[in-house]
Amino acid sequence: MTDIFLRNLGWITAVLVLTTVGLLLLARIPLRYNIRNLRVRWIPTTLTALAFTAVIALLTVMLAFVSGMVRLTQMTGHPGNVLIIDESSNDEAFSNIAASDVGDLVNLPGLVREGGRSWVSMETYLVVNQLLPHARAGRPNRRFLQIRGVDDVRMTALVHELGLQPGGDWFSSAGVREIVGPNGQTITAIEAVLGEGIAREMARDRSPEELAQAKSPETLLPGDIFFLGDRTWYVCGLLQSAGTTFDSEVWVKRSLAASIFGKNTYTTVVARTPDAKTAKQLCDYINTQYKKAAVRALLEKEYFTSLQETNQQLLVAISFVAVILAVGGVFGVMNTMFAAVSQRTADIGVLRLLGFSRWQILGSFLLESLLIALVGGVLGCALGSLSHGWTANSIVSSGQGGGKFVVLRLVVDAGTLAAGMTLALAMGAVGGLAPAWRATRLRPLEALT
Amino acid sequence: MKLFLLVLKNIRRNLLRSVLTGLGTMVLVVVVIMVWSILWFLDEQTKEKTSNIKAIVTERWQMPSRMPLSYAPELRAGAARKPEHVRPLDSMTWQFYVGSTEPNRFGRETALFIVGTQPEKVLTMFDDLDTLPPDSPDRQRLEKAIQAMKTNRQALLIGRERMEAINKRVGERLKVYGMSLRGVDLEFEIVGVFPEGRWNNLAVMDWEYYNAAIDAYKRRPGVRPHPMTERSLSIVWLKTPDTRSFTAVASQIAASPSFTNPQVKTETLASGTAAFLEAFRDLIWGMRYFLMPAAVVTLCLVIANAISLSVRERRKEFAVLKVLGFRPAHILGLVLGEAILLGVVSGLLSAAGVFVLINVVFGGLKFPIGFFGTFYIPVRAIWWGLGVGAATALIGSLAPAWIACRVRVAEIFARVG
Numbered sequence: 001m002t003d004i005f006l007r008n009l010g011w012i013t014a015v016l017v018l019t020t021v022g023l024l025l026l027a028r029i030p031l032r033y034n035i036r037n038l039r040v041r042w043i044p045t046t047l048t049a050l051a052f053t054a055v056i057a058l059l060t061v062m063l064a065f066v067s068g069m070v071r072l073t074q075m076t077g078h079p080g081n082v083l084i085i086d087e088s089s090n091d092e093a094f095s096n097i098a099a100s101d102v103g104d105l106v107n108l109p110g111l112v113r114e115g116g117r118s119w120v121s122m123e124t125y126l127v128v129n130q131l132l133p134h135a136r137a138g139r140p141n142r143r144f145l146q147i148r149g150v151d152d153v154r155m156t157a158l159v160h161e162l163g164l165q166p167g168g169d170w171f172s173s174a175g176v177r178e179i180v181g182p183n184g185q186t187i188t189a190i191e192a193v194l195g196e197g198i199a200r201e202m203a204r205d206r207s208p209e210e211l212a213q214a215k216s217p218e219t220l221l222p223g224d225i226f227f228l229g230d231r232t233w234y235v236c237g238l239l240q241s242a243g244t245t246f247d248s249e250v251w252v253k254r255s256l257a258a259s260i261f262g263k264n265t266y267t268t269v270v271a272r273t274p275d276a277k278t279a280k281q282l283c284d285y286i287n288t289q290y291k292k293a294a295v296r297a298l299l300e301k302e303y304f305t306s307l308q309e310t311n312q313q314l315l316v317a318i319s320f321v322a323v324i325l326a327v328g329g330v331f332g333v334m335n336t337m338f339a340a341v342s343q344r345t346a347d348i349g350v351l352r353l354l355g356f357s358r359w360q361i362l363g364s365f366l367l368e369s370l371l372i373a374l375v376g377g378v379l380g381c382a383l384g385s386l387s388h389g390w391t392a393n394s395i396v397s398s399g400q401g402g403g404k405f406v407v408l409r410l411v412v413d414a415g416t417l418a419a420g421m422t423l424a425l426a427m428g429a430v431g432g433l434a435p436a437w438r439a440t441r442l443r444p445l446e447a448l449t
Numbered sequence: 450m451k452l453f454l455l456v457l458k459n460i461r462r463n464l465l466r467s468v469l470t471g472l473g474t475m476v477l478v479v480v481v482i483m484v485w486s487i488l489w490f491l492d493e494q495t496k497e498k499t500s501n502i503k504a505i506v507t508e509r510w511q512m513p514s515r516m517p518l519s520y521a522p523e524l525r526a527g528a529a530r531k532p533e534h535v536r537p538l539d540s541m542t543w544q545f546y547v548g549s550t551e552p553n554r555f556g557r558e559t560a561l562f563i564v565g566t567q568p569e570k571v572l573t574m575f576d577d578l579d580t581l582p583p584d585s586p587d588r589q590r591l592e593k594a595i596q597a598m599k600t601n602r603q604a605l606l607i608g609r610e611r612m613e614a615i616n617k618r619v620g621e622r623l624k625v626y627g628m629s630l631r632g633v634d635l636e637f638e639i640v641g642v643f644p645e646g647r648w649n650n651l652a653v654m655d656w657e658y659y660n661a662a663i664d665a666y667k668r669r670p671g672v673r674p675h676p677m678t679e680r681s682l683s684i685v686w687l688k689t690p691d692t693r694s695f696t697a698v699a700s701q702i703a704a705s706p707s708f709t710n711p712q713v714k715t716e717t718l719a720s721g722t723a724a725f726l727e728a729f730r731d732l733i734w735g736m737r738y739f740l741m742p743a744a745v746v747t748l749c750l751v752i753a754n755a756i757s758l759s760v761r762e763r764r765k766e767f768a769v770l771k772v773l774g775f776r777p778a779h780i781l782g783l784v785l786g787e788a789i790l791l792g793v794v795s796g797l798l799s800a801a802g803v804f805v806l807i808n809v810v811f812g813g814l815k816f817p818i819g820f821f822g823t824f825y826i827p828v829r830a831i832w833w834g835l836g837v838g839a840a841t842a843l844i845g846s847l848a849p850a851w852i853a854c855r856v857r858v859a860e861i862f863a864r865v866g
Contacts, residue, residue: 043761047754051747058743065735088631088675090555094513096675127512129714129724140724144512229510261510262711294631294675310817314732317816321740324480325747331473332751335466339758392731405728 013418016425020370034368037340044336045372051332052376052427053383055325056420060384062318063419064410065392069311072408073304073396076244078161079276080112081300082283084269088294091397092125093404096265101293105269109285110278119272121156124149124254127405128261130228134207143205144405145198145228146249149257153193157239159272162246168193168222168237175253179225179234182209189234190256194220197247197391197407199238202226229260245304245396248406270300307396307404326427333431337369341439352444362436369432370425377424381417388412452779456786463759467791470755474795474838477748479803481837483814484736484744486826491733491818495723502695503576504537505721506685506702509712515680518544518660520708524685527698528705535697537687541570544659544681548625548635550615558614561625563605563652565659568598571606574686576718577646587644594641602658605637610649612642630675633666635659645812649823680711687715729818745841752845756788760849767853768861777854784853788846789839796838800831 038045084105085095102122112119130145150156153170157163164170171191181187194202199220206214206226215221224235233252241247258264273279279299286297341348348361390410397404460467506524507514525540544565549555572591573579581588591606598604605623617623619639627633637654663681667674689695699715702708716724726733760767767780775783804826807814813823 043757044754047750047757051750051754054743054747054750058740061735061739065732086675088627088629090628094629126510128510129512140720140727142724143727144724262508263511313817321480321484324476325744328473328477328480328744328747328751331469331476332747332754335469335473335751335755335758338465338469339762343762392735393728394732395728 012426013422016422016429019429020367020374020425031367034364034371037344038368038371041340041343044339048333048336049372049376049379051329052373052424053379055322055329055427056377056380056424057383058325059318059322059423060381060412060416060420061387061410062322063416064384064387064412065394066311066315066318067411067413067416068392068408069314069394069396069406070308071411072243072245072406073307073311076246077300077304078272079301080273080279081159082271082273082279082286083298083300083303084271084286084295085267085298086294087296092268093127095267097267097269097293097295098265101295102266102269104292105271108271108282110273110282112272112274117155119155119159121159121270122151122254122266123156123268123270124257124263124265125267126257126261126263128229132205134210135205146405147257147261148249148251149254150251151254153251156251159270160246163240164193165196165238165240171236171253175256177234179232181232182213187232189225189232190252191236192233193237193239193251194235195239195241195247195249197242198250199235200391201393201407231260243409245404245406248404310395310397322423326423329427330431333369333372333428334434336372337365337432337435338438340368341365341435345442348439348442349444349446352442358440362440365436365439366429366432369436370428373424373428377421380424381420384420385412385417452782452786455783456790459783459787460791466755466759470752471791471795473751474748474792474841475799475802477744477751478796478799478834478837480744481741482800482803482826482830482833483807484741485833486814486830487816487818487824488733488737489827490821490824491726494821495719495726497717497719500691502689502692503574503718504687504689504695504698504715505718506687506713506715507683509714511711513545514683516682516711516713517680518682520713521682521685523705523707524702524713525687527687528701528707530705534701535689535694537689537698539570539573539688541566541574541686542656542682543684543686544656545629545683546627546633546635546654546659547629548627550623550625552626555628558616561611561615561652562650563625563654565654565656568595568606568653568655571595571653574688575648578644578648581644590641591644597640598655601638601640602655603637604640605652605654606641606643607639607652608643608649609645611652612639630663630666630678632672633662635662646825647821647823725820726818732818745837748837748841749845752788752792752842753849756784756846757849757852759787760784760853763853764856764861767856768858771856771858780856781850781854784850785843785846788842788850792838792842793835794838796834796836797831799838800834804828804830
């Protein structure tokens with residue numbers, strides 16, 4: 001149902017807008033008559049428009065959340081990339097490929113090669129617990145953190161087409177560096193590259209002492225440290241990862257992640273081919289002919305697209321709530337318009353005697369209802385648009401286990417605003433129809449007596 | 450009493466408006482109750498208990514947790530090695546097996562998420578099932594199914610929704626092709642169904658059957674075992690009588706030299722759930738501080754609009770009432786009474802309706818948040834409906850009622866004249 005609505009959103013909006021414009025053009029009763037009536041009855045007009053504003057603002061924010069999640073999954077992945085995971089898994093979170101099985105994958109046919117090296121990124125994706133001794137009040141004392149252990153960080157960045165923010169650096173081949181601790185002692189810290197989103201998130205749960213030494217109170221920056229797995233970690237760079245799921249990850253030397261967290265297997269091998277067609281061919285080859293390891297291949301783009309199940313579930317829930325709220329709003333506008341009809345019975349009688357047809361009376365009242373909806377809708381969309389760019393935490397998943405914790409940005413786009421205005425106008429049309437119909441049923445002479 | 454009768458009469462006088470306002474209130478209260486039910490349930494799940502505490506032991510760092518099965522006996526004993534050590538009241542282990550009823554297809558109609566555990570623990574350790582009254586039909590059906598599991602290793606206890614999704618019935622046999630462990634395919638006979646509720650999509654098998662299958666798979670000639678066959682234990686559940694015992698058991702486990710590779714962590718179920726729900730923090734925040742207030746504000750506006758229309762139309766009537774000796778407070782009470790009565794009745798009807806509709810007709814509210822897939826409307830929601838209806842009606846009608854009681858008799862009759 002939701003799909004049908006969204007697929008035909010353009011048509012529905014067009015029909016409603018055309019109806020409104022048609023009523024404006026065809027109605028012989030001047031528009032200023034309606035506007036004057038709305039102004040005279042400003043209290044119910046304002047209250048009804050405000051109810052519309054609340055419903056539409058809510059819908060806009062909720063849809064902006066889903067749009068943000070959709071954009072995140074759509075923007076992640078490269079068409080030429082092939083994701084190779086263990087054949088038993090449907091998500092890299094559950095994948096385990098033995099170290100002995102990954103070596104041969106660099107020799108797969110069709111890979112991009114440069115300087116004798118295949119563009120292949122060997123990765124271990126882990127979700128780990130980070131203890132938060134300084135968590136804010138009322139918040140859990142641990143969080144799930146996504147770690148991507150990589151063998152060659154520069155190759156991984158190349159394959160995923162991600163760069164570093166100015167001022168940062170990739171971690172060294174050792175993956176550790178000596179730093180001076182708070183008490184002047186030397187500590188061997190693990191070097192990490194962080195996604196921008198998770199850097200902001202992690203900055204929130206620092207102790208006052210850590211904050212005092214931090215480079216920024218808002219986010220972790222290169223040179224900052226954090227604590228995870230009984231070790232001190234040094235931030236050496238931030239990824240230019242905004243708008244992708246990598247924004248919520250911590251990248252680290254794979255061998256170190258393996259030893260600290262006890263995961264000695266690889267989870268993912270990402271292989272770059274020149275284009276989408278070659279990627280598809282490579283996928284087919286791995287899934288049907290490659291027998292050297294028990295692995296399966298997916299197109300990276302398709303993998304991230306498959307993580308939209310959560311988005312769909314949210315969209316259904318949002319649509320459900322929006323429809324119920326809209327029904328409430330419809331009853332509100334019905335009340336207003338029925339009162340308008342009963343207060344203007346004499347007006348209607350005069351208009352009929354002046355030669356205005358039943359349809360023109362209907363159009364006039366419907367237009368009034370649509371005007372209230374239009375004002376409420378525009379205000380609601382404007383209010384909801386303030387949420388554009390807000391950040392939020394969520395999960396994207398395929399609904400079959402796994403998934404990713406993500407930090408996303410809410411997106412208010414044209415589609416979101418169109419959905420808001422469509423709902424507002426639909427509420428106005430539905431709510432105004434019955435009172436307008438009643439107005440047309442009044443007999444001119446009876447109305448005047 | 451007279452005032453009450455007048456209130457009733459006034460509500461009936463413009464029946465259309467009262468019905469529309471009542472319906473508006475009802476649908477908006479539905480939103481509030483549904484959202485509140487979800488939030489209330491999540492709050493209950495994350496609230497720390499002081500007695501009869503359920504604890505979960507999982508791998509310390511990684512999620513999903515994967516521990517060696519050899520950890521099971523000592524963890525189930527709470528790592529109690531000395532006589533003075535505290536032992537849990539009860540325990541069970543969970544091993545996850547994901548499979549499909551078709552060899553090369555994994556989807557909603559074929560997928561099975563099966564927990565390998567000790568069958569008898571379904572009645573003593575599973576949330577909601579451990580509190581079923583002994584004489585309830587659900588409990589008796591479960592007992593029967595568990596008896597069957599004790600004699601038939603291939604027995605499968607399954608949630609109704611999942612059973613319907615894979616198009617099977619109790620008594621039927623099925624083969625499940627391993628997805629989490631390729632090559633470990635299992636045959637089952639469905640011996641029972643979970644009572645309607647949170648276990649609707651889960652299945653449970655005898656852990657001994659599962660572990661025997663893994664052993665057989667490892668012994669199979671030419672098979673190079675999956676790297677994770679040695680780490681098939683996901684969760685160990687413990688039950689302790691109180692916080693002190695929980696703390697003692699958690700310390701025993703943390704101090705035990707047996708759990709170093711991988712390390713393990715012990716936490717209360719409430720704490721584990723809270724950490725898991727942290728990923729949904731902003732979604733829950735939005736529901737609590739954005740969706741609910743927006744619904745309440747819309748409701749207040751709908752009521753305020755209806756009452757202000759009514760007040761506007763009845764100014765002459767209020768002036769007459771004043772002439773007849775009604776004091777402003779009476780008129781205020783009259784208008785507020787109309788709104789509140791309408792709000793209370795609508796809220797109550799709405800709450801009762803949504804309770805029956807969601808719980809009985811739809812079998813719960815399907816809204817997957819983490820491992821909670823279905824939510825139910827609690828009985829106390831009836832009071833929420835009443836409260837929300839009354840409170841929003843009061844807020845929405847305050848200003849119109851104030852205007853009504855301030856009506857100036859001379860002004861109104863001057864206009865009439």
